[in-house]
Amino acid sequence: xxxxxxxxxxxxxxxxxxxxxxxxxxxxxxxxxxxxxxxxxxxxxxxxxxxxxxxxxxxxxxxxxxxxxxxxxxxxxxxxxxxxxxxxxxxxxxxxxxxxxxxxxxxxxxxxxxxxxxxxxxxxxxxxxxxxxxxxxxxxxxxxxxxxxxxxxxxxxxxxxxxxxxxxxxxxxxxxxxxxxxxxxxxxxxxxxxxxxxxxxxxxxxxxxxxxxxxxxxxxxxxxxxxxxxxxxxxxxxxxxxxxxxxxxxxxxxxxxxxxxx
Amino acid sequence: xxxxxxxxxxxxxxxxxxxxxxxxxxxxxxxxxxxxxxxxxxxxxxxxxxxxxxxxxxxxxxxxxxxxxxxxxxxxxxxxxxxxxxxxxxxxxxxxxxxxxxxxxxxxxxxxxxxxxxxxxxxxxxxxxxxxxxxxxxxxxxxxxxxxxxxxxxxxxxxxxxxxxxxxxxxxxxxxxxxxxxxxxxxxxxxxxxxxxxxxxxxxxxxxxxxxxxxxxxxxxxxxxxxxxxxxxxxxxxxxxxxxxxxxxxxxxxxxxxxxxxxxxxxxxxxxxxxxxxxxxxxxxxxxxxxxxxxxxxxxxxxxxxxxxxxxxxxxxxxxxxxxxxxxxxxxxxxxxxx
Numbered sequence: 138x139x140x141x142x143x144x145x146x147x148x149x150x151x152x153x154x155x156x157x158x159x160x161x162x163x164x165x166x167x168x169x170x171x172x173x174x175x176x177x178x179x180x181x182x183x184x185x186x187x188x189x190x191x192x193x194x195x196x197x198x199x200x201x202x203x204x205x206x207x208x209x210x211x212x213x214x215x216x217x218x219x220x221x222x223x224x225x226x227x228x229x230x231x232x233x234x235x236x237x238x239x240x241x242x243x244x245x246x247x248x249x250x251x252x253x254x255x256x257x258x259x260x261x262x263x264x265x266x267x268x269x270x271x272x273x274x275x276x277x278x279x280x281x282x283x284x285x286x287x288x289x290x291x292x293x294x295x296x297x298x299x300x301x302x303x304x305x306x307x308x309x310x311x312x313x314x315x316x317x318x319x320x321x322x323x324x325x326x327x328x329x330x331x332x333x334x335x336x337x338x339x340x341x342x343x344x345x346x347x348x349x350x351x352x353x354x355x356x357x358x359x360x361x362x363x364x365x366x367x368x369x370x371x372x373x374x375x376x377x378x379x380x381x382x383x384x385x386x387x388x389x390x391x392x393x394x395x396x397x398x399x
Numbered sequence: 400x401x402x403x404x405x406x407x408x409x410x411x412x413x414x415x416x417x418x419x420x421x422x423x424x425x426x427x428x429x430x431x432x433x434x435x436x437x438x439x440x441x442x443x444x445x446x447x448x449x450x451x452x453x454x455x456x457x458x459x460x461x462x463x464x465x466x467x468x469x470x471x472x473x474x475x476x477x478x479x480x481x482x483x484x485x486x487x488x489x490x491x492x493x494x495x496x497x498x499x500x501x502x503x504x505x506x507x508x509x510x511x512x513x514x515x516x517x518x519x520x521x522x523x524x525x526x527x528x529x530x531x532x533x534x535x536x537x538x539x540x541x542x543x544x545x546x547x548x549x550x551x552x553x554x555x556x557x558x559x560x561x562x563x564x565x566x567x568x569x570x571x572x573x574x575x576x577x578x579x580x581x582x583x584x585x586x587x588x589x590x591x592x593x594x595x596x597x598x599x600x601x602x603x604x605x606x607x608x609x610x611x612x613x614x615x616x617x618x619x620x621x622x623x624x625x626x627x628x629x630x631x632x633x634x635x636x637x638x639x640x641x642x643x644x645x646x647x648x649x650x651x652x653x654x655x656x657x658x659x660x661x662x663x664x665x666x667x668x669x670x671x672x673x674x675x676x677x678x679x680x681x682x683x684x685x686x687x688x689x690x691x692x693x694x695x696x697x698x699x700x701x702x703x704x705x706x707x708x709x710x711x712x713x714x715x716x717x718x719x720x721x722x723x724x725x726x727x728x729x730x731x732x733x734x735x736x737x738x
Contacts, residue, residue, distance in 0.1 A: 190619070192615070192618070211618075211623070212618040212619060213618050213620075213621050213622050213623045213624070216618070216619055216620065216621035217621040221619065221621075222619055224615070224616070224619070228613045228615055228616040228619070229613070229616070230608070230609045230612040230613055230616065231612060231613075232608065232612055233605065233608070233609070233612070237605060240602050240605045240606075241605060241606050241609045241616075241617060241620050241622070242620035242621065242622075243602075244602050244603070244605075244606050244622070245620050245621040245622045246621065246622075247621045248621075263602055302616065302619070302620060305620075306620065306621055
């Protein structure tokens with residue numbers, strides 16, 4: 138790990154009118170790490186993602202990517218630098234077949250520059266590259282699934298499609314906003330190795346999750362948010378041992394389950 | 400349900416020939432090839448034959464006007480159903496294109512065949528620049544601004560008495576001959592139609608459709624959506640300006656009536672009748688609506704009543720549009736099945 142972290146969030150504050158969604162949240166993510174962000178509903182997890190990726194403007198604070206200030210830049214510029222995100226509520230292009238969804242990110246200036254995913258140099262046919270990426274992410278190439286209309290696909294595939302959109306940009310950082318939520322246990326089980334594989338390929342990930350057990354399998358570090366403030370940060374065991382975290386999650390099934398397994 | 404009567408429903412199945420002609424294999428059989436080519440050939444030959452079969456100069460002129468409106472409807476359909484920008488800007492585009500072509504022709508003395516392309520390109524730029532401020536917004540703003548500009552420009556011309564004021568610009572050259580006019584606009588319409596049809600299926604076209612589907616996801620894909628919206632508006636407004644440039648040379652006059660709201664409203668009605676999102680549909684819609692409105696001239700002021708009734712009938716009984724209905728009949732057969 139180099140001395141400048143890949144992403145540094147400094148005292149970021151976001152207020153919606155009188156409601157303070159984020160209050161002086163600071164953290165940093167090193168290259169190649171997987172950092173989990175957890176917290177009860179309404180604790181500001183998605184707001185953090187929106188602030189980092191430029192979808193909403195921060196009220197105060199600074200966000201640095203590779204030491205470069207990206208605060209207040211428009212979303213497409215931030216994505217162009219390699220900071221990509223998935224959406225909690227999936228945002229595929231429903232009127233297109235699944236593989237055509239990837240033509241759009243592959244058309245972007247960043248994909249043209251980087252060749253998209255693993256390709257170097259010239260991109261070639263975007264449809265072919267799109268199907269390659271889909272295969273990588275768990276769509277069976279020889280089945281009819283990649284060619285189906287996106288609106289007919291089940292949630293599991295839509296979540297994968299969200300990740301595929303990020304991969305098409307050859308990202309440096311992927312911020313996953315609840316990629317496990319809404320999936321069955323077996324679907325999650327098949328997603329975990331995928332996440333591990335992405336880490337091995339050198340992609341840094343920030344994962345926002347409610348599925349704590351699976352998150353703790355993959356995350357190097359975990360940060361807990363509550364009412365827009367950072368409670369603690371550390372390894373899974375450290376975080377779960379903290380009394381404030383137990384209080385924030387009091388009565389939640391997730392934590393009971395994790396406690397038993399811990 | 401415990402009724403004894405068997406329930407039936409209509410089943411729609413793709414025709415065999417439709418499925419067979421989907422892929423590249425269509426090239427191996429004349430039947431499949433004919434199946435693909437026939438509708439397109441019918442449209443092209445039908446449109447090109449229209450001026451020949453029309454009785455007299457009056458109806459030939461009507462065909463030119465049909466083409467003008469069809470260009471506008473095409474531009475509306477493209478923007479609304481492939482980019483997600485609902486435009487009421489037909490009058491704006493026609494006005495800008497018309498006045499520009501008139502100025503190029505009368506003030507600078509350019510020949511008609513140079514003034515029209517110049518007005519198309521320049522008009523596209525002017526309209527795009529004027530519409531730029533509302534492009535980052537979503538929803539109804541674009542429609543409102545496109546509706547505002549023609550009213551605004553017409554009043555500015557009237558109040559400041561520029562560009563001929565209420566008299567308009569007179570002495571504009573007409574097309575070299577009636578045949579050049581007829582076939583000029585017809586060919587321009589066909590070229591625009593097939594060009595747009597091709598565009599929406601290229602990768603760039605997919606990006607535009609994605610902007611309509613989900614603009615946030617396009618932003619997250621590292622693309623500036625305003626840039627792509629501006630490109631789409633340029634294409635659509637250039638087509639609209641082309642229509643405007645043609646119409647001033649047909650009438651040999653450019654006045655504030657080129658900003659008339661008919662140019663905004665009729666293309667939308669034609670799109671509803673023809674089938675939204677089909678691109679060909681709006682052209683067919685204009686082929687129906689414009690002659691009908693000419694035929695209804697005999698009824699005087701009652702004309703608009705009949706016109707409205709026809710529209711109402713279409714919307715009630717064939718709201719999908721002629722083209723969508725036709726496509727379905729051509730590609731699928733129906734049968735009753737018991738369930």
